[in-house]
Amino acid sequence: MIGNTTAVLESTAQEVSGQREALRKRHRVREVIIQGFLFLCGALSIMVTLGIVYELGKESMLFFTRQQWEITNRTLVQDIEPGRITFEVSESGAQLEEGDIIRIRSEVMRITEIHGDRITVERGVQGTEPARHAAGLDIQASTRVTLREFFTKAEWNPQIGKFGIWALVNATLMTSMSALLFALPLGLSVAIYLSEYASDRARSILKPVLEILAGIPTVVYGYFGLTFMTPLLRAIFGVDTVEIYNTASAGIVMGILILPMVTSMSEDALSAVPLSLRQAAYALGATRLETAVKVVVPAALSGITAAFIVAASRAIGETMIVAIVAGAGPAFTFNPFKAAETMTGHIVRISGGDLSYDSLDYNSLFAIGLMLFFVTLGLNVLSQYVVRRFREEYE
Amino acid sequence: MTLGQGITHQVSNEEQRSSDFVPNLDRRHRTGRTWLILFQASTIVGIIALTALLVTIANGAFGYVAVENRVDPASLAVDGVPLRDLPKEELVRILQENVSNGLFRRLEHDQPFSERSRENVYELIMERVVEPRIVQQWTLLESIFQRTEIEAEAAQEYPNAELRFESWLDRRFIASPQSGDPVRAGARTAILGSLWTIAVAIAFAFPIGVGAAIYLEEYAGENLINRVIQVNINNLAGVPSIIYGILGLAILVRALEQLTSGAVFGYTDPTTANGRTVLSAGLTLGLLILPLIIINSQEAIKAVSNSLRQASFGLGATKWQTVWYHVLPSALPGILTGTILAISRAIGETAPLVVVGASTFITVDPSGPFAKFTTLPIQIYQWTARPQDVFRNIAAAAIIVLLVLLLSLNATAVVLRNRFSRGLG
Numbered sequence: 001m002i003g004n005t006t007a008v009l010e011s012t013a014q015e016v017s018g019q020r021e022a023l024r025k026r027h028r029v030r031e032v033i034i035q036g037f038l039f040l041c042g043a044l045s046i047m048v049t050l051g052i053v054y055e056l057g058k059e060s061m062l063f064f065t066r067q068q069w070e071i072t073n074r075t076l077v078q079d080i081e082p083g084r085i086t087f088e089v090s091e092s093g094a095q096l097e098e099g100d101i102i103r104i105r106s107e108v109m110r111i112t113e114i115h116g117d118r119i120t121v122e123r124g125v126q127g128t129e130p131a132r133h134a135a136g137l138d139i140q141a142s143t144r145v146t147l148r149e150f151f152t153k154a155e156w157n158p159q160i161g162k163f164g165i166w167a168l169v170n171a172t173l174m175t176s177m178s179a180l181l182f183a184l185p186l187g188l189s190v191a192i193y194l195s196e197y198a199s200d201r202a203r204s205i206l207k208p209v210l211e212i213l214a215g216i217p218t219v220v221y222g223y224f225g226l227t228f229m230t231p232l233l234r235a236i237f238g239v240d241t242v243e244i245y246n247t248a249s250a251g252i253v254m255g256i257l258i259l260p261m262v263t264s265m266s267e268d269a270l271s272a273v274p275l276s277l278r279q280a281a282y283a284l285g286a287t288r289l290e291t292a293v294k295v296v297v298p299a300a301l302s303g304i305t306a307a308f309i310v311a312a313s314r315a316i317g318e319t320m321i322v323a324i325v326a327g328a329g330p331a332f333t334f335n336p337f338k339a340a341e342t343m344t345g346h347i348v349r350i351s352g353g354d355l356s357y358d359s360l361d362y363n364s365l366f367a368i369g370l371m372l373f374f375v376t377l378g379l380n381v382l383s384q385y386v387v388r389r390f391r392e393e394y395e
Numbered sequence: 396m397t398l399g400q401g402i403t404h405q406v407s408n409e410e411q412r413s414s415d416f417v418p419n420l421d422r423r424h425r426t427g428r429t430w431l432i433l434f435q436a437s438t439i440v441g442i443i444a445l446t447a448l449l450v451t452i453a454n455g456a457f458g459y460v461a462v463e464n465r466v467d468p469a470s471l472a473v474d475g476v477p478l479r480d481l482p483k484e485e486l487v488r489i490l491q492e493n494v495s496n497g498l499f500r501r502l503e504h505d506q507p508f509s510e511r512s513r514e515n516v517y518e519l520i521m522e523r524v525v526e527p528r529i530v531q532q533w534t535l536l537e538s539i540f541q542r543t544e545i546e547a548e549a550a551q552e553y554p555n556a557e558l559r560f561e562s563w564l565d566r567r568f569i570a571s572p573q574s575g576d577p578v579r580a581g582a583r584t585a586i587l588g589s590l591w592t593i594a595v596a597i598a599f600a601f602p603i604g605v606g607a608a609i610y611l612e613e614y615a616g617e618n619l620i621n622r623v624i625q626v627n628i629n630n631l632a633g634v635p636s637i638i639y640g641i642l643g644l645a646i647l648v649r650a651l652e653q654l655t656s657g658a659v660f661g662y663t664d665p666t667t668a669n670g671r672t673v674l675s676a677g678l679t680l681g682l683l684i685l686p687l688i689i690i691n692s693q694e695a696i697k698a699v700s701n702s703l704r705q706a707s708f709g710l711g712a713t714k715w716q717t718v719w720y721h722v723l724p725s726a727l728p729g730i731l732t733g734t735i736l737a738i739s740r741a742i743g744e745t746a747p748l749v750v751v752g753a754s755t756f757i758t759v760d761p762s763g764p765f766a767k768f769t770t771l772p773i774q775i776y777q778w779t780a781r782p783q784d785v786f787r788n789i790a791a792a793a794i795i796v797l798l799v800l801l802l803s804l805n806a807t808a809v810v811l812r813n814r815f816s817r818g819l820g
Contacts, residue, residue: 023434034715035614041606042615045628045689048682052638055645189437195432210441216448217743219772220794223779227787228451256444263441289427310633317635319746320772324779344637344746351640351750357649369641373634378631 021038037150056224056373059366064147066360068161069103069140076104076137077117082130086113086120101125101142108142143275145360150367156330156346158361167330168368169248171340176315178251178336179258184308185254187262188297194263194291195270199347207267214260222324225253230325232335233272241337245327248336254321258311265310269303270296302390305385319344319370343368405707428636429564452798454534455791456563459542459569461556462548465526478520483513486520493524497763524581529578530556531783532602564792572758575787582793584760588673588753589742589800591761595677596684596741601734604688608730611689612696613718632686640750643679648751657765671752674764678743679751684737691733693728728811735808739801747770 025102035171073093089096096119100111108128113120124130147162153164190210194203230249234242241250273296297304304388327339328349341349347365355362456733468478471489481489482550487508491499502508502519511519511623521527533545538560549558571581617620652670655678699722707717723730754767758779761768773791778790 028713031713031715035610038606038610038614041603042610042621042624044603045607045686046624048642048685049627049631052634055642056638059645069508152632164752186437186440189434190441193431193434193438197434206438209445210438213441213445213448215739215805217745217772217801219743219745219775219779219795220452220797221449223455223775223787223790223794224448224451226779228447256441256448256553259444268412287423287427289430290423291741293430313633317637319635319637320776323746324776344635347637347641348749350744351546351644351752366641366645369638373638376633376638377630380630384629 006359024167043231050318051351052373056366056370059363060370062369063360063363064150066359067101067142067144070094070143072102072139072141073138076133076135076139079135079166080133082123082132085123086118088117089119091117093139094141096141103140103142104137105131107133121303154241154332158350158364163364164367165343165371167332168341168343168346169371170332170334171326171330172316172342172344173334174247174334174340175251175254175318175326175342176312178248179254179315179318180308181314182252182255183259183311187259187307187311188266188304190259190263191266191270192292192297195267196288196296199301207264209259210263212260213256214224216257218257218318218320221253221257222320225249225321225325229253234393237337243327243337243339245325245339246337247322247340248324250322250326251336253325254318257318257321261314262311264308265307266300266304269300269307275301291388299392302387302392305390306387309379309383313376313383316379317344317376319348325347343372402725410575415539428548452791452794454536455788456795457535458533458538458561458764458788459549460532460561461530461553461558462527463530463553463556465528466524468525471520472579479517483511483516486513486516490516490520498523506640511627527578532561532785532788536717546581561788563788564795568792569796572760573756575756575782576757577789580789581776582771582789582796583680584757585769585771586796587769587794588761588768589772591673591747591764592677592680592768593738593742594626595764596680597734597738599678599681600685600737602689604685604734605692605730607685607689608692608696609718609723612693613714613722613811620672628686628689632690632801636683636744637746637750639679639683640747642682643675643747643751647678655765660765662765669752671767672765673761673768676748676751676753676770678766679747680741683747684741685746687737687740688734691737692726694731695729695733696722698729699725728814732808732812735804735811739804739808742801742804743772744798745770748773771800 074096075090077088077090096111096114098111102109102111102121106128107124107130108121108126109121110125111119111121143161145161150163150165152166153162154170155162155164155165156167194206198206203239212290229252230242230244233246233249233252234244277295277299278291281295286295289393322342322345327341328343328345329339330346331338331340333340347368350361351365355365421622471478471493473481473485475487477485478489487816490502493503508516515760531549533541537545546558549556550567568581569586570583571579573581573582574582607624609623611621611628613622647655648670654671655670655675657674703721703725704717707721748770753773757766757767757769775790775793775797778786778793781787
């Protein structure tokens, strides 16, 4: 009897546990695979960033370590045999120092000692074979692009081995500054007008019309700059002062391009300021302008600042306008009416031709790109920080 | 008591101040009006800029041209029948009479005349015999407002030239391949190149972009990796497009050359062996628009109401069933709108494709993902950068084609948005 009951109980327990089994969350292989795939889609963006940083970094490293040979104007005075390590070289020419790497024909040597014109070398370094060299052969010295040269010099001329980034950075700053000088005041004014003054009807027409400007491809702006803005500037300031390619024209056209962006982002920030603030200002007797400028704009300042920073980042990274309008040839000049080549413009020009992968030019493209990447990334991160840190929350 | 005193004190102060305050009111209103005018003027400057841009383009795409022919087509007429209306046999005979034997044999060798169409032979006569050459061109505004001066100038300077109103944008322009001669150059190669690259970009970026958005909105928990992914996507959206070009050059064109040139698939065309193909360009554009698609799709998925998900879970659906059958269909209009906007960004991109290595001069239509390519914006860039003014005219015509393409895309996006938001609202 007792045994019978136990058996019944046991079978009931089994049934219940069976039902539980059926209801328990099952591991569905398909769901897991799908989730894994979706994660990979998301993770791809990280790979892209890593890819950018890795490739830019790797090729930039090559740029700074690649050995170049410079003519010293010194020659061998005597014939040298493969075993000879001390010999005389001609007096004139570039200064040689202990530890320098030199090259005679294809053999590379390291200088260990110098006594006047007599030098002692280690033969056949960097995997080259010592060989016999005749008197009168040229001696070449090894040079590298140094970080110091890159960041402090202002001449960029790959043909003669000058790589001073400031020539390009300066042009980028010139065009971006012109663009910002044009777009920031104008964009903020338009935003204030649209948000504080314009009727709903006017806003609903003006806003989309201005946003058309943001949708036009930049190459079209380049055409516009070359066929409209440059001739206009030349007509105003004189053909002699304004060159056909100049940074001012590029800057203004770029200003037109970023105008709608500044307007749109600032207007969003202004509209987000609650009505109660305006009403309070009016109640205190402020005029419309005073309300707008002294109450609404300060309240929306974080958003407006973010808009300005994003606009600056966009202007620095902008390519086609400067490639077409600003000129082709690096130049260090503060005259906005002269031609100069920006970082982006230079990248487009040298990569547009038949670029050999194994050249300093190819590597230099990545060094410039890396600089551009960090500058724009920095600005974007800064704008996000400004929004987060200084946002005024109104509930 | 002190409080009461304080208030009385304040009020008397206010009374004092209001005497300074009232006369100021006029000045303050004047300042307000001045600034209002400034604000309005700024808005007008924006609109003027847009107008100037559009007028400049139209100005270049249409206008009078003076055309000089090497041989007058009227002199080629046979028995009073003008050249244009002659039968094919007559045209072939005229061609044979007027070109050298060597050239005629070469043309016959390229494609036998028996197989050529009448239009083709007519084109050959125009190209090889008549050789129309544009000696001067005027802008649209000049053509409208200074017509008499233009006619006088043309008659004086180019007595043999024919003055005619040319629309650089016509059916021939869209249908002809690229050419070194601005009169015959067309945009077909470039348009097809643009469509091919965009197709590759969408095929790559749309599924991955939507997938990433679904992951971030539906699956991702609060942890470091997911936060990094989100921040990273936001930052990628702000990276200048030319950086993507450099990435494409280093990875797609160089490192994955075997894949992008099609060598892996046994596709061996020596002209595309360097990996500078439609595939490389399309993938580069795909990477470029990926963050935009992800961000837009996330917004669309976020907007789907939570009750929909809960209802689906309540009925026992799995996570993926909920996403696939309920969330995605509701979010689709938003996703599509965002995608179209991303595509219109990609269509106008020039810089990354120049860096990836678009061919500047090809006359053959792109035939597949492993073909060499050029695109519409690149063609515009090339033509604009040429020193000869005539190329500016065809650049303007190409710009109009590009803008029409963009406009129709954006119109589609707006229609989609309006239609579906009304349906759901």
